[in-house]
Amino acid sequence: MPELANKVANFSDRVDAPPLAPSLGRFHCEIVEQVGAAWDALAAGFTDFCMEQSFAFAGSRWSKLRAVGLILREDGAAEPVAMALALIAALPVLGIGLAYVKFGPLWRRKDKPADRDVLFAILDALKQEFGIRRRLVVRVLPPADPDHDWNEALKRANFSLHKALSDRERYLVDLTLSEQEQLASLGAQWRANLKKASSELVIEEPDLQSGIPAFVELYKNMLARKQFRDHHGIEDLPAIAEQAGETLGLRLFLARHQGEPVVGSIIIGSGERVFVPFSATSDKALSLRAGYALRWAIINRLRGSNARWLDLGGAEGDSGLRHFKLGNVGKRGRVVDIPGEYDFAPNALAAAAARAIELGRGLMRTSTLKKLVVLLPI
Numbered sequence: 294m295p296e297l298a299n300k301v302a303n304f305s306d307r308v309d310a311p312p313l314a315p316s317l318g319r320f321h322c323e324i325v326e327q328v329g330a331a332w333d334a335l336a337a338g339f340t341d342f343c344m345e346q347s348f349a350f351a352g353s354r355w356s357k358l359r360a361v362g363l364i365l366r367e368d369g370a371a372e373p374v375a376m377a378l379a380l381i382a383a384l385p386v387l388g389i390g391l392a393y394v395k396f397g398p399l400w401r402r403k404d405k406p407a408d409r410d411v412l413f414a415i416l417d418a419l420k421q422e423f424g425i426r427r428r429l430v431v432r433v434l435p436p437a438d439p440d441h442d443w444n445e446a447l448k449r450a451n452f453s454l455h456k457a458l459s460d461r462e463r464y465l466v467d468l469t470l471s472e473q474e475q476l477a478s479l480g481a482q483w484r485a486n487l488k489k490a491s492s493e494l495v496i497e498e499p500d501l502q503s504g505i506p507a508f509v510e511l512y513k514n515m516l517a518r519k520q521f522r523d524h525h526g527i528e529d530l531p532a533i534a535e536q537a538g539e540t541l542g543l544r545l546f547l548a549r550h551q552g553e554p555v556v557g558s559i560i561i562g563s564g565e566r567v568f569v570p571f572s573a574t575s576d577k578a579l580s581l582r583a584g585y586a587l588r589w590a591i592i593n594r595l596r597g598s599n600a601r602w603l604d605l606g607g608a609e610g611d612s613g614l615r616h617f618k619l620g621n622v623g624k625r626g627r628v629v630d631i632p633g634e635y636d637f638a639p640n641a642l643a644a645a646a647a648r649a650i651e652l653g654r655g656l657m658r659t660s661t662l663k664k665l666v667v668l669l670p671i
Contacts, residue, residue: 317365320374320411322418325362328352328378330536332362335373337540339399342564343436346378346397349536349543350561353529358382361392363422365415374408375400375415379423379431382650389646392423396436403564403599409446416450424639430647431637437463437629439602444632452635460610464618465627466603468567468595474625475592483585483620490586495549498594501534504545508557512573524609525571530559537561546594548578548587556583558591565601588621602627 325332332348344350351360358380365375377398383390398419400412416433423429433452435443444454470478479487499507512527537543542563548556556578559571578584595603605622608615622628638644 317414317418317421318410319368320365320414320418321368322415322422323364323366324422325364328360328362332376332378333537333540335364336376336378336399337563338372338403339376339401340403340564341399341401341436341438341566342541342562343396343399343566344541344561344568344570345395346376346399347537347541348378349533349538349541351378351380353532353536354526361423363398363415363418365411365418372402374402374405374411377415377419379419381429383429384646384649387646389428389643390430390650391647392419392427392429392431394419394431394433396434398433407441412441412446413450416447416452420450420637420639424637424643428639428643430639430643432647433635433637434458435632435635437461437465437604437631439465439627439629447632447635450637452637455634455636457633458631460607461631461633462607462615463629463631464605464608464622465566465629466592466605466622467625467627468592468598468600468603470596470625472593472596475596475623478623478625480620480623483617483623486582487585487589490582490589491550493550494555494581494583494586496546496587496590497549498544498546501543501545504547505531505534507554508545508547508559508571508573511554511557511575512571514575515573518576527571530571542567546587546591548583548590550577550581550583553577555581556587558587560591560595560603562600562604565599566604567595567600567602568604569606584617 328348330348336342336347348360361379361381363377363379364373367374375398377394379392379394381390381392398415400415401407419431419433424431432455433447435447467478476484509527509530534543540563541561543559543561546558546560547554553575555575557573558569560567560569562568574584592603605618608618619628638647
């Protein structure tokens with residue numbers, strides 16, 4: 294391995310490096326090598342907060358990866374104007390690979406109007422720190438944003454499209470509507486099912502400590518019943534809840550029938566968008582229309598808050614789930630595409646290392662690759 298590292302270093306010296314990114318102007322950046330709970334306290338100050346850019350989620354979900362934070366401040370100001378949490382997946386010894394920013398960076402503060410210069414500045418800062426200085430491919434997966442054109446911003450910042458996503462649609466319910474407006478917005482079939490929901494259902498919001506064990510059991514029973522694999526990391530939920538506390542707005546809702554939980558949803562969000570990362574149903578939920586009743590109750594609880602959108606996530610190729618979410622979004626909500634993954638590669642070697650890591654995700658059956666590559670779970 295040392296011989297290989299020497300050869301790679303010699304090759305790297307011969308690769309033409311791109312010019313340094315432009316100056317950050319009135320901004321300066323700080324690097325957080327050891328991200329912790331203090332990160333989330335700052336992230337909660339952004340209207341475009343998302344759980345993937347929180348330590349509570351990333352630190353629990355991807356504990357085997359190294360998370361590095363970048364904070365952008367305006368000269369003379371105490372509060373950050375932008376933040377980005379990058380997950381590092383690198384080849385050992387060589388240190389080259391990927392810096393992955395999922396559904397970030399955060400750049401719209403709650404107390405200030407959106408400033409596109411801030412977005413361009415933090416994209417430049419990501420290139421300088423992770424691309425130029427650390428020789429990593431910087432990969433940004435922006436959110437499905439109903440108000441801002443990320444394609445234009447990333448291309449202007451010299452990022453190029455790496456890959457479009459197969460499950461790219463995100464379903465957003467408009468939380469600014471009145472109850473009557475929301476009812477009128479619903480799809481006709483969704484509204485009909487809501488009317489048929491059992492009157493015996495009891496909707497509750499238990500405290501997390503007592504409620505999460507019941508929810509996790511409901512979720513695992515659903516996986517076993519439907520013979521699904523868990524792609525969402527339900528085992529990490531207790532740790533996520535413990536880290537999130539009240540700062541990030543993590544809440545649990547359950548619908549019970551005759552005392553038994555039949556459907557539940559976890560929501561999280563402290564900005565303009567509230568997310569639904571986990572939902573679970575029992576085999577009784579469908580006949581009781583419990584999913585419709587619970588979702589309607591959550592919308593009513595969120596009405597009047599600072600949240601603008603309830604982000605239902607994607608459909609994951611499930612036509613029934615897509616139909617349910619489209620009916621919930623209705624006429625007044627939005628279906629918005631995730632733009633795709635965008636890359637900035639500082640040189641050809643970094644790009645090759647990123648490709649090697651991606652190939653390794655599909656070839657992890659060999660013990661050699663397990664030792665060689667720290668994989669990025671995307």
